[in-house]
Amino acid sequence: xxxxxxxxxxxxxxxxxxxxxxxxxxxxxxxxxxxxxxxxxxxxxxxxxxxxxxxxxxxxxxxxxxxxxxxxxxxxxxxxxxxxxxxxxxxxxxxxxxxxxxxxxxxxxxxxxxxxxxxxxxxxxxxxxxxxxxxxxxxxxxxxxxxxxxxxxxxxxxxxxxxxxxxxxxxxxxxxxxxxxxxxxxxxxxxxxxxxxxxxxxxxxxxxxxxxxxxxxxxxxxxxxxxxxxxxxxxxxxxxxxxxxxxxxxxxxxxxxxxxxxxxxxxxxxxxxxxxxxxxxxxxxxxxxxxxxxxxxxxxxxxxxxxxxxxxxxxxxxxxxxxxxxxxxxxxxxxxxxxxxxxxxxxxxxxxxxxxxxxxxxxxxxxxxxxxxxxxxxxxxxxxxxxxxxxxxxxxxxxxxxxxxxxxxxxxxxxxxxxxxxxxxxxxxxxxxxxxxxxxxxxxxxxxxxxxxxxxxxxxxxxxxxxxxxxxxxxxxxxxxxxxxxxxxxxxxxxxxxxxxxxxxxxxxxxxxxxxxxxxxxxxxxxxxxxxxxxxxxxxxxxxxxxxxxxxxxxxxxxxxxxxxxxxxxxxxxxxxxxxxxxxxxxxxxxxxxxxxxxxxxxxxxxxxxxxxxxxxxxxxxxxxxxxxxxxxxxxxxxxxxxxxxxxxxxxxxxxxxxxxxxxxxxxxxxxxxxxxxxxxxxxxxxxxxxxxxxxxxxxxxxxxxxxxxxxxxxxxxxxxxxxxxxxxxxxxx
Numbered sequence: 001x002x003x004x005x006x007x008x009x010x011x012x013x014x015x016x017x018x019x020x021x022x023x024x025x026x027x028x029x030x031x032x033x034x035x036x037x038x039x040x041x042x043x044x045x046x047x048x049x050x051x052x053x054x055x056x057x058x059x060x061x062x063x064x065x066x067x068x069x070x071x072x073x074x075x076x077x078x079x080x081x082x083x084x085x086x087x088x089x090x091x092x093x094x095x096x097x098x099x100x101x102x103x104x105x106x107x108x109x110x111x112x113x114x115x116x117x118x119x120x121x122x123x124x125x126x127x128x129x130x131x132x133x134x135x136x137x138x139x140x141x142x143x144x145x146x147x148x149x150x151x152x153x154x155x156x157x158x159x160x161x162x163x164x165x166x167x168x169x170x171x172x173x174x175x176x177x178x179x180x181x182x183x184x185x186x187x188x189x190x191x192x193x194x195x196x197x198x199x200x201x202x203x204x205x206x207x208x209x210x211x212x213x214x215x216x217x218x219x220x221x222x223x224x225x226x227x228x229x230x231x232x233x234x235x236x237x238x239x240x241x242x243x244x245x246x247x248x249x250x251x252x253x254x255x256x257x258x259x260x261x262x263x264x265x266x267x268x269x270x271x272x273x274x275x276x277x278x279x280x281x282x283x284x285x286x287x288x289x290x291x292x293x294x295x296x297x298x299x300x301x302x303x304x305x306x307x308x309x310x311x312x313x314x315x316x317x318x319x320x321x322x323x324x325x326x327x328x329x330x331x332x333x334x335x336x337x338x339x340x341x342x343x344x345x346x347x348x349x350x351x352x353x354x355x356x357x358x359x360x361x362x363x364x365x366x367x368x369x370x371x372x373x374x375x376x377x378x379x380x381x382x383x384x385x386x387x388x389x390x391x392x393x394x395x396x397x398x399x400x401x402x403x404x405x406x407x408x409x410x411x412x413x414x415x416x417x418x419x420x421x422x423x424x425x426x427x428x429x430x431x432x433x434x435x436x437x438x439x440x441x442x443x444x445x446x447x448x449x450x451x452x453x454x455x456x457x458x459x460x461x462x463x464x465x466x467x468x469x470x471x472x473x474x475x476x477x478x479x480x481x482x483x484x485x486x487x488x489x490x491x492x493x494x495x496x497x498x499x500x501x502x503x504x505x506x507x508x509x510x511x512x513x514x515x516x517x518x519x520x521x522x523x524x525x526x527x528x529x530x531x532x533x534x535x536x537x538x539x540x541x542x543x544x545x546x547x548x549x550x551x552x553x554x555x556x557x558x559x560x561x562x563x564x565x566x567x568x569x570x571x572x573x574x575x576x577x578x579x580x581x582x583x584x585x586x587x588x589x590x591x592x593x594x595x596x597x598x599x600x601x602x603x604x605x606x607x608x609x610x611x612x613x614x615x616x617x618x619x620x621x622x623x624x625x626x627x628x629x630x631x632x633x634x635x636x637x638x639x640x641x642x643x644x645x646x647x648x649x650x651x652x653x654x655x656x657x658x659x660x661x662x663x664x665x666x667x668x669x670x671x672x673x674x675x676x677x678x679x680x681x682x683x684x685x686x687x688x689x690x691x692x693x694x695x696x697x698x699x700x701x702x703x704x705x706x707x708x709x710x711x712x713x714x715x716x717x718x719x720x721x722x723x724x725x726x727x728x729x730x731x732x733x734x
Contacts, residue, residue: 001335006326009078010319017077018322019304020052024085024261024295027058030068043268044302051075054325055083055129055293059404062342065126069338081338083329085182088130089148089401090114092121093409094356094543098399098484098520099134099160101367101539103150103564104614106655106677108163110363115167117359120177121351123341128332129180129226133164135215136185136230140575141568142195144488147399147520147540149190151564152577152611155674157215165222173225174333177341183219185230185263187245188212192232195574197489201232206667208234210702217254225328226259229266229291238273240266241285251290259324261293262286268297279303287313292321352409357544364541364548369561370615371525374533376472376514378555378617384425386470387413388463388506389477390434390499391518399520399540400485409543413476413516416546420554427470431463431506432456434480436498442490443482456498460505467510474553475506475532476516481540484520493524493571500527507531516549522567525608537561555617560653560679562614562722566607573603578611578723579670612657612674612722618648618684622727625719627694630731634710638694638731642719644680645687653681658692659723661716666704672718692719699733 001009010018029050051072060068065084073079090096096114097104105111115133122130134148135157150160161183170178188208192199203212216227227250229240239245240262250256267286268279276282283303286294294300307313333340350356370377379385391397393414395407414428433451440448451459467473477499482488494500507513514534517525518541528535536559541548551557568576587599599605621644628639646652656679659672675698678690694717699710716728 001330006323006330009326010322013078013322015305015308015315017052018318020049020301021054021080021322021325022292022294022300022304023049023053023298024055024057024293025050025053026296027056027060027084030056030072031060031064040298044298046301049298049301052077053082054080055085057085057295059086060084060126062124062126062344062347065342066339073338080326081329081334083128083325083332083334084126085129085131086122086127087132087401087403088118088122088127089132089134090399091360091402091542092118092125093351093404093406094121094360095398095402095405095410096360096363096542097367098147098540099150100147100520100564101541102363103156103160104369104539104561105363105366106156106562106679107366108159110366111160112163112167113359114363115164116170117356119168119179121356122179123177124343124346124350126339126342127179128334128340129182130168131182131184131228132168133161133181133219134184135161135219136188136190137212137215138190138565139577140191140195141493141522141565142489142491142571142574143190143192144197144484144490144521145190145486146522146565147484148401152566153564153579153674154211154214156564158218161215161219162222165219165224169223169225173331180225180328180332182226182228182261183216183224184228186216186227186250187230187239188234189230189232195489197487198231201234203234205706206702209706213249220254220256224258225331226261227256229260229262231263231266231269233273238270238275240291241270241275241282241289243289246289246291259292259328260290262291262295264295265297267291267294267299280307283307284313287317287321292324352543360542361544361548364538364544365551365557367539367541367561368548368552368559369537369563370559371535371537371609371613372529372532373615373617376512376533377536377553379424379472379553381423382425384469384471385474386466386472387417387426387428387474387476388431388466389475389502390430390432391476391478391516392428393430394434396481397518397540397545398481398542400482400488402542405543411544411546413546413549416550420550427466429462429466430459432459432498432502434499435496439496439498442496443480447480447482460502463502464505464509467506470510471512473506473510473513474516475503475513476518477503478518479520479523481520491571493522493568495523495528503528503531514553516553522565524570525567526570529608555650558617558650558652560614560616560655562612562655563609564611566611567609569603569606569608572600573607576607579673581668581670606724610722610724612655613724614655614722616648616652616654618646618650618652620652620654620721621645621647622720625727625729627717627729627731631734632731633734634696639691640694640717640719640729641689641691643687644682644690646682646684649684651681651683653679654721655679656690657720657722659718659725660694660698661718661728662699662701663714663716665701665711665713667702669701672716672723674723690719696733
C-alpha cells in the first residue's frame with residue numbers, strides 16, 4: 001500500500017478499532033478459544049479487543065499461523081493483518097552461543113550471519129518481528145541478563161548491534177526470509193542498582209549519553225524497525241512513561257520513526273513505580289511518551305478511548321501510533337501477502353538443516369575463551385582422559401532465552417567424543433548434579449532435577465575413582481542454563497556448592513584438570529583457577545556445543561575468543577569494567593603505597609580476567625608500537641602500527657586491539673577506550689605489521705555541555721592483546 005492509502009485507512013477506522021490496533025496479546029488467546037477470566041476482562045482484554053488486536057506475541061507454527069491469520073482477517077472490519085512477534089535471541093531452533101558468547105568472537109559479521117539464519121527459520125514459521133538485539137551496556141555480573149548482551153564496551157556493543165539488525169532485516173525487511181528487529185531496552189536497562197532485576201537506574205546524564213545510549217543510536221541508524229521500552233526508571237521517571245526519553249531523545253534527537261513497544265506489562269508497572277495513580281493515568285503517560293504498542297495489559301484498550309473523548313489525550317497521538325504500526329505491516333508486505341514467508345513445507349526443509357548446524361558449530365568454536373592453559377591442552381592421542389562433571393552428558397547447554405531449543409537437537413560433550421573412540425582412552429562420569437539440595441533455590445522449581453544425597457555421594461565417589469586412573473581430567477562444570485537470564489540476579493558469583501565439592505575432590509587425587517566452564521555471566525573463578533591447569537570458557541554454546549568443545553579440546557580448532565566483559569576477582573568488585581575513570585588518589589600497585597589511595601585492602605582493584613583477554617594454543621609477541629606522526633588536526637589521520645608474531649608452534653588467530661586514552665578534557669576521561677580491533681591469523685613463526693587508522697571521530701566524547709565532539713590535547717595509543725596492555729605512544733590533537 002502507498003503511504004496515502006495507509007493514512008486514509010487510519011482515518012476510516014473507528015476510535016475503538018484504532019485503540020485495539022495498539023494491543024498486543026499472546027498467541028494463546030487464538031488457540032482453542034481460550035477462556036477469558038474475570039481478571040483479564042477487567043484489565044481490558046476482551047473478545048472484542050482480541051478480535052481487533054494489532055499484534056501477537058508467541059509462536060504458532062506456519063500451519064496454525066495461517067489458520068489464525070485467515071480467521072482474524074475474515075472478521076476484522078478493515079481486513080488488517082495480524083503481526084506476529086517472538087523472542088528469537090540467539091537462534092530459533094538452531095541455537096547459537098548466547099549473545100555474550102557472540103561478543104567474545106569479536107566478529108560482528110559472524111553474528112550478522114547468525115541473525116540471518118535465525119530470521120530464515122523464524123520467517124518460515126510465521127514470525128514477523130524478533131525482540132532482539134538487546135544492546136544494553138552491562139558492567140555488573142550480578143544482573144542475570146548480562147547473557148543477553150554483548151558486554152561492557154560501547155564500541156563492541158555498537159558493532160554487534162548494527163550487525164544483528166542488518167542480519168535480521170536485510171536490505172529490505174519485506175524481502176523473503178527477513179524479519180523486523182526490535183532493539184531493547186530503551187534505555188540503560190543494563191545498569192540496575194546493585195545488579196538487581198527491574199531495579200532503578202542511577203546514571204549521570206553524561207554517563208548515559210556517553211556510554212549507554214550510543215549502541216541504541218547505531219541500531220537506529222542501521223534502520224531498526226522497532227524499539228522496546230525498559231522496565232527501569234531513569235532520573236526518577238519510569239522509561240515507559242518518560243516523555244523526555246522517548247520523544248525528545250529517542251525520536252527527535254536519534255531520529256527514530258519506527259514502532260515503540262512496551263515491555264511485558266510495563267505500562268501497568270508505571271503505577272507500581274508510584275508514578276501513575278491508576279491505569280487511566282498510566283495509559284495517558286504512555287501514549288504521550290509515544291508508546292505505540294501495549295504488551296499484554298489491556299490498559300490502552302480499556303482506557304484510551306475515554307481519555308480521548310474527555311480531551312485529556314489528543315486523538316492525533318493515537319493516529320500517529322496506529323499509522324506507525326500499519327507502516328511496519330506494510331513494509332513487511334502483509335497487506336499483499338498476510339502469510340509472508342510462513343510455509344509448513346519450508347519449515348521442515350530449513351529448520352536445523354545441515355548448513356545452519358555448520359554455522360552454529362563455527363559460532364560456538366569462535367566464542368570459546370581460553371582463560372588458562374598450563375600446557376595441558378590440547379589433548380594428545382593415546383592419553384587416558386576422564387571426562388567428569390554434570391555437563392559431560394548435559395544437553396541443556398543453551399541460554400535461558402533459547403525458547404525453542406530441544407535436548408534431542410543438541411550435541412553434548414559425551415555425544416561428541418563418541419567419535420574419538422580409539423583415539424583416547426576415555427571414561428565418562430557425571431560426578432555431580434548441576435545443582436545440589438542446597439542450590440535448588442538458585443533456579444525456578446520447575447527446572448530443578450532433584451537428586452538424593454545418597455546419589456550425590458555415589459556420583460562423587462565414581463568421579464574420584466575415574467580421576468585417580470586418568471592422565472588428564474576434563475571437568476565440565478558451570479551454571480544451570482537458567483541461573484543466568486531475566487529475573488536471575490545473584491549476589492554470589494560462585495559455582496553451585498555441589499560442583500565446588502566435586503572440583504575439590506577431583507583435585508585431591510589428580511591435579512591435571514582442564515575445566516570446561518559453562519556460564520551465562522562472568523563468575524568468581526579464583527578457586528577454579530587455583531585448582532586447574534586450564535580453563536576453557538564455553539558460555540552456553542548451543543546446538544553444536546559438544547562438537548565445538550571436542551574440536552577445541554583435541555586441537556582441531558585453536559581457541560581465539562576474547563572476553564567481552566571483565567571477570568571479577570570476586571563479587572565485591574562489581575560493577576567492574578576496564579574503562580573506568582582515574583580518581584584524585586589513584587592506586588599504583590607498583591608503588592607499594594596503600595594508605596589513602598583508591599584501593600581495596602583485601603583484593604586487587606583489577607579483575608581476575610580483564611576485558612579483551614583470551615589465550616591461544618600458540619603464543620603471540622607484540623613489538624614496535626609506532627605512529628606515523630605525533631600531531632594531527634581534526635581533518636587529518638594518524639596511522640598506528642605494531643608488529644605481531646606467532647611465537648608458538650601452531651597456527652593461531654589473535655584479536656589485536658586498539659585503545660586510546662584522552663589524557664584530559666572538559667569532563668574526566670576513562671583510563672582507555674577500545675576504538676578498533678582486527679582478527680589476524682598467523683602461521684608458526686610468521687609475523688605481520690598490523691595498522692590502524694585513527695581519525696578525529698574516534699576522539700569524540702560526550703562533553704560537559706552534553707554535545708559530542710573532540711577537544712585538543714594529548715592522547716595515548718595502546719595496541720595489544722587485551723585491555724590491560726600498558727605500552728603506549730603519544731600524539732597531540734591540535
